[in-house]
Amino acid sequence: MHIVLFFTFDYSLKTWLNSGHITRELKLYDYLTTRGVEISFVTYGDSSDLEILKNSKIKIFPIYTISKKSKYKILNFVKSFLIPFKLKNHIDTSSKKLIIKQNQLLGSWVAIIFKIISGAKLYTRTGYDMYLFSVKEGKNLLKKIVYFLLTQITISFSDSYIVTSNSDAKFLKNRFLTSKKILVRPNWVDVPIEAEHERYSDRLLSVGRLEKQKNFEELILSAKKTGFKIDIYGEGRLKTDLEKLSKSLDIELNIFNNIENEELLNVYQKYKYFISTSNFEGNSKVILEAMANGCLVIAKDIENNREVLGDESGLLYNDNLNEVLIRCMNDEYDKLNILNNSRNTIIKYYSKDKIFSDYLSDFEDLYEIK
Numbered sequence: 001m002h003i004v005l006f007f008t009f010d011y012s013l014k015t016w017l018n019s020g021h022i023t024r025e026l027k028l029y030d031y032l033t034t035r036g037v038e039i040s041f042v043t044y045g046d047s048s049d050l051e052i053l054k055n056s057k058i059k060i061f062p063i064y065t066i067s068k069k070s071k072y073k074i075l076n077f078v079k080s081f082l083i084p085f086k087l088k089n090h091i092d093t094s095s096k097k098l099i100i101k102q103n104q105l106l107g108s109w110v111a112i113i114f115k116i117i118s119g120a121k122l123y124t125r126t127g128y129d130m131y132l133f134s135v136k137e138g139k140n141l142l143k144k145i146v147y148f149l150l151t152q153i154t155i156s157f158s159d160s161y162i163v164t165s166n167s168d169a170k171f172l173k174n175r176f177l178t179s180k181k182i183l184v185r186p187n188w189v190d191v192p193i194e195a196e197h198e199r200y201s202d203r204l205l206s207v208g209r210l211e212k213q214k215n216f217e218e219l220i221l222s223a224k225k226t227g228f229k230i231d232i233y234g235e236g237r238l239k240t241d242l243e244k245l246s247k248s249l250d251i252e253l254n255i256f257n258n259i260e261n262e263e264l265l266n267v268y269q270k271y272k273y274f275i276s277t278s279n280f281e282g283n284s285k286v287i288l289e290a291m292a293n294g295c296l297v298i299a300k301d302i303e304n305n306r307e308v309l310g311d312e313s314g315l316l317y318n319d320n321l322n323e324v325l326i327r328c329m330n331d332e333y334d335k336l337n338i339l340n341n342s343r344n345t346i347i348k349y350y351s352k353d354k355i356f357s358d359y360l361s362d363f364e365d366l367y368e369i370k
Contacts, residue, residue: 002038002095009107012045020260084114093118108154125162128282164283167303188355189292205271207286210236215277222321268293313342
């Protein structure tokens with residue numbers, strides 16, 4: 001079996017490296033190579049991508065070594081329709097078990113064209129639904145139409161279309177012509193051995209982009225008169241605004257830059273509480289990571305968060321975040337029971353071993369490999 005991963009449009013290995021996600025992102029593909037699967041990456045990078053994984057079994061095909069990159073993104077988009085034909089001269093398509101794996105919706109047109117000219121199976125995996133997010137973010141009508149059409153076209157050409165939550169699957173099945181192609185494969189986490197850690201009890205940890213969707217203003221406003229201090233790991237346009245707001249309310253706020261995912265896993269283990277105030281999310285990796293690393297998770301009661309936490313594996317809130325925080329500070333919740341339920345949920349549904357095994361089964365099922 002040969003799996004060719006097509007990166008999200010305009011993403012490269014260097015993007016993964018700079019975002020701190022490369023170690024995490026590579027784990028699935030390293031696992032597959034140990035199961036005898038040949039792996040190739042098609043990235044929107046240059047020759048520097050070859051150096052990043054020079055000692056790996058994974059073959060790297062940076063697009064901008066075979067097609068000159070323009071400084072204008074629109075030209076790179078137009079030229080991307082020719083990339084599959086150039087790649088056919090570099091990637092061996094003779095395998096009878098060739099699978100194209102598309103990461104996210106953007107760039108799917110490249111994978112679709114390559115599927116058509118190579119005869120491969122197409123396995124598309126989206127961490128979140130771009131059309132649904134465009135509606136919730138109030139994007140203009142043109143963007144909504146583009147994302148709707150791109151979603152429908154990609155589903156139509158995909159042999160399997162993967163989403164990360166049951167609610168996303170339900171949304172797509174209600175709005176698109178999907179047949180039975182849609183599968184749910186949640187995000188995964190490493191489950192560390194249980195161990196006692198000294199944890200901050202008066203600090204709230206949050207992780208995410210400093211953007212409107214993440215709703216950090218609510219976190220700061222709700223922390224007033226609770227005694228909690230706030231630590232956020234993330235970068236974005238709202239950093240200065242958030243710092244000004246916290247200062248005006250006399251709340252201690254520390255904002256840290258993005259760090260490597262492996263380092264972030266150690267950060268979780270320093271905190272009793274993790275909080276997510278996002279107005280909307282897919283299947284949140286940071287919530288899963290916080291649960292796996294022993295944090296009691298407090299999260300806005302939105303559909304995808306409820307799917308993970310339910311009524312027993314965390315604390316969901318609506319308009320009463322300040323009240324929930326005060327009760328946490330006063331130790332009014334059965335934290336030990338919540339944390340036990342949280343860990344059991346992770347092991348049962350979201351562990352790396354389970355999800356990786358599910359992915360391998362999906363790939364084998366495409367060619368009915370027994």
